[in-house]
Amino acid sequence: MATVAQLLAMRQQLTAISDTAAVDVELLLCHCLQKPRSYLRTWPEAEVADTQQQQFQQLLQRRQQGEPVAHLIGERGFWTLDLQVNPSTLIPRPETELLVEKILQLFAADTTTELLDLGTGTGAIALSIASERPQWKIAACDIQPAAVALAETNRQCTGLENVCIFQSNWFDQVQVRQFNVIVSNPPYIDVNDENLNVGDVRFEPLSALVADNKGLADLEMIIQQAPDYLARDGWLLVEHGYQQGPAVSNLLLSRGFTEVFTDQDLAGHDRISGGQWWRG
Known part of the structure; x- marks a missing residue:
């Protein structure tokens, strides 16, 4: 032996x-x-x-x-949670934890907040925030039934009762229109990006990776529609590609968001952007 x-x-x-x-x-x-x-x-x-x-x-x-290690062992650590994963969704990555960190910074621990996670996948963002803010009301949706089922499995395994997971094509099935924060890690890779042929992404669903208009199509749609679902002074935060920071910031500013920012990941690359909506 x-x-x-x-x-x-x-x-x-x-x-x-x-x-x-x-x-x-x-x-x-x-x-x-x-x-x-x-x-x-x-x-x-x-x-x-x-x-x-x-x-x-x-x-x-x-x-x-x-084959990705996460698929081989069936789980991936994210934030403080061990989440089940499978080939139906993206594998949670450390860079996405920036969204969790930023949201926790923006809202005090004692606030009562409603959050929507669009394209939740494994449920990583929603469940991580729920674990830190048990008094928050959190909704998380995904267009893929398999992703919804996986996120619900992770919710049950973590025992987090303040998260509601449902199927929706972005905002299509979202009923609440007064969220304090909307967060998303949408597809943002250009369909012709050569990096799609290397690494773990070869084993992940293209529908969760690529978007039209050089990877910006879903980001554009989310930024355009999000104000209809945000409460006064609500925030929108999104993950994007390392070269898309200026474009996403411009989209936010053009839509009327204020306090627009872009933060970098540990490698120094633009990774998340967001802005605040001042409902009139």
Whole structure:
């Protein structure tokens, strides 16, 4: 039987396809062992059962073919939550946590706030905010039935009762028109973007990735329609591509939003923008 240390050394097999080969191998091995990552460091000489080793090697081979680790183990950590994932939605990414951080900064902890998350996918944004603000009323929607089902599963697993998840094509089935904040991580990649052929996105649904008009079509629609659903002084916040900050800011300003901003991710790239709506 191989030891934990020997199996971790197999990270070399992933260096050609992953910038996080060491982390990938740790997550795969933890999944097979049903142990936390701390176990790997505490017991490097522990022997791994043959069945677990076989499972690990099968997952490692699939990872070598490019399959995302999140799909292989069925979950991804986001904010403080462990969320179930599957190929029907985007895999939650650390950059999207910026939206959660910004919303928590904009509203005091003791406020009673209504929030709408458009295109919720796994429910990552809505559920993360719900975990921090249990007194808020949160609605989250997605056009894909499979995404709605997954988000509801995550809601039940996290035990968060202040979130309502439903199916809607953006605003089509949204009834409330007085949200204090609307947030979205919509499709924003141009259909001809060469990055669609590399990395994890090859295994994610194109409908959740690409948009017309150089990736801006869904962002334009959300910015145009959001004021009809915002309360006085309400905020709209969206994620976008690293080259789209100026264009999204212009869209917000042209629609009449004030206090328009663009914030950068940890890599220094424009990642989220937003503005406040002053209802007359």
